[in-house]
Amino acid sequence: AKRGAESQSAWRRNRIYWRNFLNRTMSKPLSGDEHPVKEDEAADLSEADDAFEEAEVGPVEHKIEFGLLFDIDGVIALGLNPLPQAVEMMKLLVSPETGLPVVPYAFVTNGCAKGDSKARMMSKWFNATISPEQCIHSQSPLAVFTKWHNKRVLFVGQGPILEIAADLGFTKVFTIDDVKEAYPLLDMVDHKNRAAVAKGYKENPDFPRIECIVSIGEPDRWESYLQVLIDLLVTDGKPDIPPEKYPDTHLPILACNLDLVFKAEAPMPRLAHGSFLLCLEALYEKVTGNQLHYTHLLGKPSEITYRFAEHTVTKMAMSMPNCGPIKRFYFIGDNPEVDIKGANLFNQYLRRYRKLSGSLSDPPTHDEIKALRHKIAISKSRMIPEDAEFVRHSAKLFISILVGTGVYNPNAKSLYGPHVYHGHRDIQRDDELTKPHFFFEDCLEAVRFILDKEKVAHN
Template sequence: MWCRGFLQQTVRHVSSRQAGVIFDVDGVLVRGSAVIPAARRAFRKLLDSNNNFLFPTVFVTNAGSCQRHHKAQQLSHLLDVQITPEQVVLSHSPLQMMKSFHDKCVLVSGQGPVTHIANTLGFQRVMTMEQLSEHHPLLDMVDHSRNPTLPSSPPQSLPQIQAIILFGEPVRWETNLQLLIDVLLTNGRPECGYDTQLSPQLPVLACNTDLLWMAEAPSPRFGHGMFLLCLESVYRKLTGRELEYKALLGKPSLVTYQYAEQVLRQQNCNRRLNTIYAVGDNLMTDIYGANLYNRYLGQRHAAVTTTTRVVARGMGSEVMAEEEPMSAIQCHSILVRTSPLRFTSFFF
């Protein structure tokens, strides 16, 4: 059910361009390849007579097996509205900001053109799970039909893996679980035996922590978060330690909402927005993430207000006007009741 109050509140801000909107995609606008009829009707109210958006709008999805321009083309076709790649934020989009990893040899896991995606994000030395398996065929032994029939030659030399990027759920979970554990427990050298001394863990960057997502099936499907749960469980069982993440990206992470707000500001001529409306169908990602970001904005705004008062009383150093944060004042979450909500009680 779409929220009429949300539309009424948002339109009030149109003239001053003080509001921006973050839309989830799956379960809010589409289910699989089909547009949700009510969403299409409501969506038209957010456009002017020339089919232009009335205010800054971004589409933030935890999908990560494609690139922004492909998702923009898909949404433009489904919604019959021109959506630009700059309006799309995928789960891996914030990786562009993590420049300290861009020159490292990274192992990537996921579906789709993962090498091209990683290169587009700035990563220069990329290794796929398929390349790793091809160079070390004895590591993946679950599928007997793919086991080498001839004595294996010595493994070819590969550069040491320095970080792992998990873009999304893989097709062959057993292969990726095995190889990822091999890389983690050999400090990036899977041709060696496990390191019993447990060296400092390799950095792991994970995108999309959704346990479930809504497609065309009547009940939710496993998401990348379910795969991460399996990886964490195996790692804990073998090492007695918790798997540590250098970064968790996608909703509900703060960095994703910060990145989305930055994109909204760019559409608003880099002017600050007062209010952000985040529309989603998943309590544990869309709504929790938006509420978390709203709390962050409130704390940030309160801290700046307090500092300004102290400065005004002559009790602190002068704050320059250009140092005033560009962050919005608040972020309102809007729940669309179309999907995993009714299954939440099964898991809590």
């Protein structure tokens, strides 16, 4: 009873703190019981309240019905070092006897490293068994984009991109260097290449036509990449044949990681993959007079990434004997514009799914799923792929939790005025979506609170 009273008190303190916090930091003031969200979001908050308060508080033996999702940098680590709070937090989530999870969880980052290398590093951090499947990167959902796996795909990024592409299921992968070698005349912004071409060159007319572009991260030579990518876009993937006029359509583009900037050791934010995409969009439109269109956008805050994360943790829960169907997800992040916005967007996606899926067969047919995904999608570039196979939704609520150990600092002044928007042009600006359901100082405090409210015993 004492613990239950303490937990209820913590719940109320958090709501009071969060209301005051919003008054200080957000544009729309709060008073009394007001919450600056739309009617549907208010319903979600009420649902969250009900989920926490529907039963007597206190640890009991029962099936786990929730999943946890964490951003990495700024939530559980800074750079290559884990946060002390995260080390303590993981002790609550992992059995000391087996090193295996006691609740289903995964990590969702906009980085583009190989999942197995990240998993090994994090396993050492926390002295726990973390699988590559639990480390979801911005490109990870491409594993279910089977439509493109046997296409001739140009991969853009740095690091072991050929290995990453193979791990995701792509079988015919090319790089910018492959294209430049086949067509030496393309890259004239490289003055060394100009000098080499002046001495003689040879094209490869048999080089295959590129059928799709996949950009998983910013490259190292933006000027060369931008030139060659535009060449491929306006020639339908065969840049040795100039077009008679610039086409109205272009090659499919799948872009991962929409972050404009990121926080590193430098005192100012650093340009990220979203900045490279912005350059490509601006140059393509300036050159052709047409807007660049994305076939798919992946990475936070795109709904596709959160659907993949839901799928991953739900599958994990199915293999855990102490878990039942997942009814609630908690996403813990440090960036309101990315982590929180994405979680809230996916919460809206789940609401639309519940509203529109009532008449489906049990189990639903492929055609029913395909039609439903078209109805639910806000934009074509953020639609769940028709051919993607996921476990069925069981969650009804995606709860967003902001922590103060990374990008967001409630006591710091923002560098940007209210008119500045760093989000991608295909994701609507809505300041309400950047407001989390709850705020905690760090991930340890957040997880303790969640475990208390979900009645999971812990130290």
